[in-house]
Amino acid sequence: xxxxxxxxxxxxxxxxxxxxxxxxxxxxxxxxxxxxxxxxxxxxxxxxxxxxxxxxxxxxxxxxxxxxxxxxxxxxxxxxxxxxxxxxxxxxxxxxxxxxxxxxxxxxxxxxxxxxxxxxxxxxxxxxxxxxxxxxxxxxxxxxxxxxxxxxxxxxxxxxxxxxxxxxxxxxxxxxxxxxxxxxxxxxxxxxxxxxxxxxxxxxxxxxxxxxxxxxxxxxxxxxxxxxxxxxxxxxxxxxxxxxxxxxxxxxxxxxxxxxxxxxxxxxxxxxxxxxxxxxxxxxxxxxxxxxxxxxxxxxxxxxxxxxxxxxxxxxxxxxxxxxxxxxxxxxxxxxxxxxxxxxxxxxxxxxxxxxxxxxxxxxxxxxxxxxxxxxxxxxxxxxxxxxxxxxxxxxxxxxxxxxxxxxxxxxxxxxxxxxxxxxxxxxxxxxxxxxxxxxxxxxxxxxxxxxxxxxxxxxxxxxxxxxxxxxxxxxxxxxxxxxxxxxxxxxxxxxxxxxxxxxxxxxxxxxxxxxxxxxxxxxxxxxxxxxxxxxxxxxxxxxxxxxxxxxxxxxxxxxxxxxxxxxxxxxxxxxxxxxxxxxxxxxxxxxxxxxxxxxxxxxxxxxxxxxxxxxxxxxxxxxxxxxxxxxxxxxxxxxxxxxxxxxxxxxxxxxxxxxxxxxxxxxxxxxxxxxxxxxxxxxxxxxxxxxxxxxxxxxxxxxxxxxxxxxxxxxxxxxxxxxxxxxxxxxxxxxxxxxxxxxxxxxx
Amino acid sequence: xxxxxxxxxxxxxxxxxxxxxxxxxxxxxxxxxxxxxxxxxxxxxxxxxxxxxxxxxxxxxxxxxxxxxxxxxxxxxxxxxxxxxxxxxxxxxxxxxxxxxxxxxxxx
Numbered sequence: 001x002x003x004x005x006x007x008x009x010x011x012x013x014x015x016x017x018x019x020x021x022x023x024x025x026x027x028x029x030x031x032x033x034x035x036x037x038x039x040x041x042x043x044x045x046x047x048x049x050x051x052x053x054x055x056x057x058x059x060x061x062x063x064x065x066x067x068x069x070x071x072x073x074x075x076x077x078x079x080x081x082x083x084x085x086x087x088x089x090x091x092x093x094x095x096x097x098x099x100x101x102x103x104x105x106x107x108x109x110x111x112x113x114x115x116x117x118x119x120x121x122x123x124x125x126x127x128x129x130x131x132x133x134x135x136x137x138x139x140x141x142x143x144x145x146x147x148x149x150x151x152x153x154x155x156x157x158x159x160x161x162x163x164x165x166x167x168x169x170x171x172x173x174x175x176x177x178x179x180x181x182x183x184x185x186x187x188x189x190x191x192x193x194x195x196x197x198x199x200x201x202x203x204x205x206x207x208x209x210x211x212x213x214x215x216x217x218x219x220x221x222x223x224x225x226x227x228x229x230x231x232x233x234x235x236x237x238x239x240x241x242x243x244x245x246x247x248x249x250x251x252x253x254x255x256x257x258x259x260x261x262x263x264x265x266x267x268x269x270x271x272x273x274x275x276x277x278x279x280x281x282x283x284x285x286x287x288x289x290x291x292x293x294x295x296x297x298x299x300x301x302x303x304x305x306x307x308x309x310x311x312x313x314x315x316x317x318x319x320x321x322x323x324x325x326x327x328x329x330x331x332x333x334x335x336x337x338x339x340x341x342x343x344x345x346x347x348x349x350x351x352x353x354x355x356x357x358x359x360x361x362x363x364x365x366x367x368x369x370x371x372x373x374x375x376x377x378x379x380x381x382x383x384x385x386x387x388x389x390x391x392x393x394x395x396x397x398x399x400x401x402x403x404x405x406x407x408x409x410x411x412x413x414x415x416x417x418x419x420x421x422x423x424x425x426x427x428x429x430x431x432x433x434x435x436x437x438x439x440x441x442x443x444x445x446x447x448x449x450x451x452x453x454x455x456x457x458x459x460x461x462x463x464x465x466x467x468x469x470x471x472x473x474x475x476x477x478x479x480x481x482x483x484x485x486x487x488x489x490x491x492x493x494x495x496x497x498x499x500x501x502x503x504x505x506x507x508x509x510x511x512x513x514x515x516x517x518x519x520x521x522x523x524x525x526x527x528x529x530x531x532x533x534x535x536x537x538x539x540x541x542x543x544x545x546x547x548x549x550x551x552x553x554x555x556x557x558x559x560x561x562x563x564x565x566x567x568x569x570x571x572x573x574x575x576x577x578x579x580x581x582x583x584x585x586x587x588x589x590x591x592x593x594x595x596x597x598x599x600x601x602x603x604x605x606x607x608x609x610x611x612x613x614x615x616x617x618x619x620x621x622x623x624x625x626x627x628x629x630x631x632x633x634x635x636x637x638x639x640x641x642x643x644x645x646x647x648x649x650x651x652x653x654x655x656x657x658x659x660x661x662x663x664x665x666x667x668x669x670x671x672x673x674x675x676x677x678x679x680x681x682x683x684x685x686x687x688x689x690x691x692x693x694x695x696x697x698x699x700x701x702x703x704x705x706x707x708x709x710x711x712x713x714x715x716x717x718x719x720x721x722x723x724x725x726x727x728x729x730x731x732x733x734x735x736x737x738x739x740x741x742x743x744x745x746x747x748x749x
Numbered sequence: 750x751x752x753x754x755x756x757x758x759x760x761x762x763x764x765x766x767x768x769x770x771x772x773x774x775x776x777x778x779x780x781x782x783x784x785x786x787x788x789x790x791x792x793x794x795x796x797x798x799x800x801x802x803x804x805x806x807x808x809x810x811x812x813x814x815x816x817x818x819x820x821x822x823x824x825x826x827x828x829x830x831x832x833x834x835x836x837x838x839x840x841x842x843x844x845x846x847x848x849x850x851x852x853x854x855x856x857x
Contacts, residue, residue, distance in 0.1 A: 104832045180839075255831065277832045284829045286803070287822035289844030296835065296842040303813055303839030 055145035076124025114141035116169030177274030190245030545658030586622030
């Protein structure tokens with residue numbers, strides 16, 4: 001009773017400490033399990049007066065959820081060996097089946113998969129396994145440290161590839177299948193299945209000098225490798241009749257492969273069931289077994305442990321030694337069975353490739369993790385290293401400006417957004433607000449008063465290159481292209497508040513004018529410089545998402561009726577936003593263009609074909625709500641739904657996803673990836689940095705000025721701006737056609 | 750393998766050994782082998798050719814044990830989960846062509 005009470009108290013104390021440290025939900029449950037494992041190990045270590053070694057292990061906490069969890073092991077005592085793992089083998093049969101939760105392969109969660117590996121002796125051992133020596137360890141799951149009986153560790157001579165030696169337990173399994181067949185010397189042998197177990201069964205059998213050997217597989221993909229490494233003949237399953245094998249080793253795991261094995265067997269033959277079949281064999285040919293005096297023998301590796309109890313030697317060691325000796329002596333090769341190395345943090349990606357058939361094999365390379373994170377020897381009093389309660393936020397810095405000097409700007413248009421742009425120019429380190437111009441003189445005056453510079457009395461004055469080097473246009477959309485042309489003619493560089501123009505032809509004319517004049521033109525997409533979006537872009541560039549698969553946006557605004565007559569503030573009265581010929585469009589062009597730019601600039605998504613339908617709810621000529629579907633180059637798909645009058649304004653939702661992960665950019669920016677990327681915990685949602693709140697608009701101006709002063713292309717290129725305009729144009733054409741698809745390519749016609 | 754060869758072979762098989770079924774063939778085998786009953790026999794000889802008896806034999810035989818299929822051929826080949834029924838327990842299944850009993854004289 002006292003023991004139980006002490007245990008309950010300890011568990012309660014652990015839980016309270018974890019909650020106080022910020023763990024919650026599923027992370028609290030998992031941290032509880034980790035902490036209890038640590039406590040149990042340390043109690044046992046203290047009793048044994050031994051130290052501990054800490055490391056990491058792959059743990060499945062649910063279907064498709066492998067992750068690295070901290071583990072602790074007691075350092076080896078006499079008769080044991082503690083190993084620092086270098087590589088662990090992946091069983092492409094069983095581990096794939098477990099990943100897919102196939103029949104007979106559904107271990108309870110949490111579990112650590114794996115079979116065997118190779119490592120260096122860290123503690124314990126004996127004369128043949130001294131500290132620092134290389135050993136192949138059977139029954140080693142995917143873990144960076146382990147303490148096992150000495151007998152499980154087979155010395156690996158120099159020159160043997162660790163990844164090949166790591167297959168030792170699979171070789172034991174295969175060798176046991178051969179052993180169950182009885183005496184195979186000189187007898188015709190057939191192996192059904194050319195996977196890892198089938199290949200190893202053939203190669204282990206070759207060590208006992210069988211007669212003619214045949215391999216049967218469902219395809220010829222492995223024919224060359226099997227013939228080069230020991231098979232005398234190769235057949236497909238459809239051609240199994242007449243092999244006439246005295247011994248057939250069925251090594252596929254396919255429950256229906258028994259028929260092939262029976263077809264390949266000679267009368268009186270022995271059929272060894274070596275592959276763990278995943279499901280029911282529809283019709284076991286009992287009558288044929290009887291008529292042809294066939295013998296069927298099960299060969300699960302657990303039976304070798306049963307057999308071992310009756311023997312005066314260790315059959316596991318015998319088989320492991322035979323395999324490693326054969327590798328060292330060159331009589332057996334396994335180079336074709338190891339596959340590519342995988343980072344332990346990315347094991348899920350390897351399982352996924354095994355599941356979809358794009359990989360046939362693979363192994364875990366533990367050296368991909370810094371040694372300090374996978375092997376730490378310490379005392380039972382050292383602080384345990386649990387996973388942190390929350391993943392750290394990911395950050396990405398803004399590139400430094402490289403140029404000297406300052407760019408003089410005129411702000412053209414001093415309404416809502418003009419005021420923000422003037423503020424951004426004033427805040428930029430390499431820009432100066434020289435002039436403000438607005439047809440409503442008091443707007444220009446208030447801007448100059450707040451942000452510096454003086455009021456330009458006319459457009460001519462504002463576009464005079466003796467006064468300014470660049471203009472920033474914050475005017476109704478129909479004025480964008482004409483004013484870009486005017487600036488270009490004056491030799492001034494130009495920033496246009498998005499969009500580039502009122503429509504696609506105008507956008508093209510603006511670009512042409514800037515190019516002809518040799519001035520720099522860019523469009524203000526400042527939110528690219530939000531810290532979360534900088535981090536998102538860096539993560540995508542680092543491969544967090546892999547090949548892009550999709551993007552989705554749900555955008556809501558709740559624009560008051562007054563918006564259509566004076567913008568959000570009413571600072572400048574005008575109804576240009578209502579008019580199609582002045583604004584060019586509604587919520588898609590006015591608001592959602594930022595997200596279209598994100599899809600391209602962060603996700604690299606280039607639209608190919610666009611379909612759109614819309615509603616006009618605000619009494620304006622332009623759309624107030626729109627639903628767009630898009631197909632991107634490379635096969636990704638997207639959906640954008642936006643409304644400018646959603647009452648109550650629900651939260652926006654914006655996601656990008658790919659083969660390896662997902663990015664949520666609204667409402668709470670975070671990344672989830674299965675890839676091993678510095679600063680990100682694979683398999684966990686990690687927040688994207690939000691602490692750096694410097695004005696993205698000021699950063700945009702600073703980066704533009706730096707590009708002009710340094711003579712390089714601006715971050716937002718005319719191609720970027722045109723691509724966004726083309727997307728919008730395609731959507732509007734689709735709307736006009738009643739929702740028919742419009743390709744980007746046809747826009748040029 | 751003939752019936753007499755089967756009897757000779759089973760005579761050398763490790764005990765305990767169990768015969769499944771209550772028909773004439775089972776009775777005759779029991780008489781000839783004096784097979785002892787008991788839990789988890791190392792060898793079971795199935796003589797009925799029925800799916801139910803086959804499943805019973807596979808369930809009752811010891812790990813690493815042997816099931817001899819000596820009954821008449823089944824009317825229909827049964828569906829089995831060979832992982833559970835044979836592989837994981839390391840069983841040996843021996844197919845034996847049964848004797849044609851109607852051609853034989855009564856045993857006594």
